[in-house]
């Protein structure tokens with residue numbers, strides 16, 4: 001049975017789309033048939049980060065409106081087997097996603113896919129609510145700063161009260177904390193919250209810590225999810241995250257300031 005995972009945050013610009021692309025790609029690389037659905041109507045960032053923007057013909061809203069079927073609309077990733085993108089519409093109004101329509105599409109996707117990853121828009125308005133409503137699990141993307149943590153806490157409230165699982169009295173959505181843009185140096189200086197601080201405030205299980213990294217920008221510029229840059233710190237941190245999502249126990253990395261070795265101290269780097 002397909003697992004529906006929403007990647008959400010409340011606050012904007014914290015790394016949801018980056019994380020959706022990376023985690024979706026990681027799940028597919030691990031052999032699971034995966035679709036990443038862009039719920040951010042009007043913005044269409046996911047296809048840019050996935051590097052398939054020129055191949056978008058139809059979109060999520062076309063499928064909901066019966067103007068195209070899923071086969072015509074899903075974009076198959078060229079690099080990774082088992083990986084598909086359902087792009088968002090760029091032009092339509094934000095209310096184009098209806099609960100019935102979204103349910104129909106997700107039900108059809110669930111017949112084909114192992115994982116359905118929903119990249120949520122920011123905020124707690126209808127688009128974000130639509131992205132989380134049908135979820136089984138949630139990856140709550142949070143930056144180590146007070147405003148982001150506060151908004152994640154609001155989203156946790158929504159997950160436990162406004163989701164289908166909540167409405168139907170089923171087991172709650174399984175919540176995972178993904179800390180992104182983590183900068184140990186700034187944490188050490190007291191400029192950012194530590195992993196422990198955030199864990200204590202939000203009190204949900206930590207699924208990953210992604211360091212602040214130039215590799216993320218390079219990846220998004222080249223339209224290749226950062227998880228495919230296996231030598232990069234962020235790529236490795238996302239690989240660890242995917243393994244944990246799949247139930248493995250993996251030690252956390254990139255949490256402390258890297259001690260510079262002799263060579264690096266002398267020559268920099």
Ligand SMILES: Nc1ncnc2c1ncn2[C@@H]1O[C@H](COP(=O)(O)OP(=O)(O)OP(=O)(O)O)[C@@H](O)[C@H]1O
Nearest residue numbers: 012013014015016017018122181210211212213216
């Ligand atoms: N680990 C990281 N290191 C450095 N930059 C990052 C990292 N994660 C994300 N970013 C950058 O932060 C910005 C926002 O990322 P992204 O678009 O993934 O966020 P988002 O939560 O999807 O935003 P929105 O709420 O607008 O949808 C991008 O410029 C991205 O490259």
Ligand SMILES: [Mg+2]
Nearest residue numbers: 016017040045
């Ligand atoms: Mg986004």
